[in-house]
Amino acid sequence: MTDPFVVIGGDAAGLSAASKFTREAPDRDVIVFEKGEWVSYAHCGTPYYVKGTVERLTDLLSLSPEQASERGIDLRRNHEVVGVDTDAETVTVAQDGETFSQPYGDLLVATGAHAVTGPIPGAELDGAFTMHGLDSAAAVRAALSEPGDSTVDTSIEYVDTALVEKYADWEPPERVAIVGGGYVGVEMAEAFRAHDVETHLFQRSGHLLPPFGEAVGERVADHLREQGVTLHLNTAVEELVGDEGGRVASVVHGDGNTDVDLALVGIGIKPNTALVEDTPVELGASGAIAVDEYGATSVDGVYAAGDCAEDTHAVTGEPDWVPLGLTANRAGRGIGQTVAGDPSPVGDIAGTAVVKAFDLECGRVGLLDHEQASAAGFDPVSKTVTAGSRSGYYPGGDDTDVTLVADRESGRLLGGAIVGADRAAIRIDTLATAIEADMTIDELERLDLAYAPPFSPVWDPVLVAAKVLNGQLD
Template identity: 90%
Template sequence: MTDPFVVIGGDAAGLSAASKFAREAPDRDVIVFEKGKWVSYAHCGTPYYVKGTVERLTDLLSLSPEQAAERGIDLRRNHEVVGVDTDAETVAVAHDSETFSQPYGDLLVATGARAMTGPIPGTELDGAFTMHGLDSAASVRAALSEPGEFAVDTSIEYVDTALVEKYTDWEPPERVAIVGGGYVGVEMAEAFQAHNIETHLFQRSGHLLPPFGEAVGERVARQLREQGVILHLDTAVEEIVGNRDERVTAVAHDGGTTDVDLALVGIGIRPNTALLADTPVDLGYSGAIAVDEYGATSVNRVYAAGDCAEDRHAVTGEPDWVPLGLTANRAGRAIGQTVAGDPSLVGDIAGTAVVKAFDLECGRVGLLDHEQASAAGFDPVSTTVTAGSRSGYYPGGDDTDVTLVADRNSGRLLGGALVGEDRAAIRIDTLATAIEADMTIDELERLDLAYAPPFSPVWDPVLVAAKVLNGQLE
């Protein structure tokens, strides 16, 4: 066929689009080029594989190459797209030391994002890792295991065996450094502590999980300290130090030097857009690809989705870049349907996210930062309350801290965050739904939420916070 749907990237957005397209348009070919070996895996599960909660690496796979073929997808791994010609409507593909040209009828760029390591020198040393990909996860788990105890599953032909086997003979580290106190840093602190390793976490700012707000960050810091994690807040790591064998021995920071045997860098990600540098495809303010409400770029028949693309924010109505799993899967599926002939909106984003910090559950959504809210044209007002997660007389409850942010003039809910040990994270979905519906704090307060002693007090913590904030607005 001369008008195939070509997808660059074989993970969440790419294979979601390909799967939906193959079902809806079986008369057209769909080709997915993936430069690596792994496809469709649960990146968010990697800390739990390192911890040991997830036993096998293959448990993190969502769709195997064989299953992709059964769906009618022409999946080509180890095929790197090295060029895009939007005039000729072709992509240049490198494979086995050769390069060939592939025409497309429609093109989806789903190239994802890459882990940041700069501007920190020393990230190339043995024992310095980013938690970005299954090979990284397997390598860290091998490094944490006793020599010879970790066996590379050679039946998985796409494991980077050489990389992982480098660490199978290492003595387990006694002390590790985590650089960055975001999602990866907090989750990996729990993973390292499960292996009884002295864990140092360095965070440049004064509190952990910055997107979740100070109330969440402060409570998570207390939890990590109680679990034995040594926190270095307001401390920037300047270098990862190695020895003559080019192996990690320490981290240098603005407070001195801390000896460590292993370093994990989790300071964020950046969208992979270099492939489009010589094309007329527009990038957004964030450096990710600019798209419309259907995932279409500035070039006809070229789409983008996932961690390399922006989306419209549900609160501001403006483009934003919040790379998360559901966003990628949802946008990919919608684009697949659109390309198949049934235009479908990719949907707005609200930055809804949850993270686990040992026994604590944390959730956030919308705009929490007052400066960001003000820059978007709002007059933000906020409150933080503490309320019980269940009826006081029913066992198993816990204090839940709820932060809500609203616009003073309209009363509109702008954002929220929750933290607690008893089903705090799932309550964020109530706030996410309210934001999508453009609800005011007054309307949120009057929601008819479920009540029964084992599940919630009469006034759910979300309703308590709404009641308090509504009083401030009035």
């Protein structure tokens, strides 16, 4: 095995690349090194596992180790790549206290990202979690259960049994703190409230879900309050304080001190790039690995994909780092095909994302922030409108808020956000498609979108927003 395709990381990008590669080049070997036990799992599903909507932890597995083997992938779990030598074209792998060198013909770095906790002292206390990985999800769900009544199956081969059993012995928390009002914070607020836990959410800025814009953030905030979540906006958490036993006991913040039994820190992630820092592989301005349209790095034969790599933004045409699931899977698949001999672009990104906030659905795409749009050379103008999700006489509809951002001179659609309780999130795909096609607001307004009373009014909320913003541009 002198020229295998070696993949570092066994999650979305890594196993997507390996799977595509084995189908396209079945006569060539592929080795995937994964430092942990879990592979190819749905990270975005973890809040719904904690909530109880997803019953079994293994339901979040996209591809099991057994299925990977059946596809011809040499998957090696508990094998940590600790060094990369691009001159010798080898990686150094640690396993069971020993190391060995593995040559590669092509290399994919798919090392993902890690949760940020550093700015907050006390994040290492017992009972302070990040929702980054299935073991974390299992531990939180165990902590929410009555002692001896945990719904976590510790017989699962991959689960960290000691961690889960530790928290399964705890009395369920009466009050929890969530630090950060982004995707994880909002989703976990719903999960905790489903367990009837008093929930306090702390957000440094003045509105939730910053990437979605103020209109979405304000509506989500009102809805969370209706669901019993106590919001602390414009409130920075300074420290998590533990008791004598080392368990989190309180949150120190700008407005004082709040006693809690458990804390969830969700203030962001950073790309895992340490492996390439002493190599010629270049990093981009974001701190993630710089790649071209095929996922290739600055070193021949070395690729990068997923949460550790940049991609090209569909609006600006410049490198950007937007770590999302589809981006990782799509890039991995493209790289697998390219390495197999059929060059395939990894595709541009538009930052398309959706999130559920109790009964509300939120979506966003492109450039929403005026400062970012201006820095990219645009003259942004925006408008937020409210329109019905269905014909007014048909039951089940809801107010849908749509924000559109366009370039004043060209009329080009730059970004958009949507929030509502009736199929609002899926409407963001219309805007994502329009952005990928470089459409103007005028062209968006003339789209022939479907109409029937159970699904949409004659003028879909997206068309209403385009019509209003187009009038403002005129």
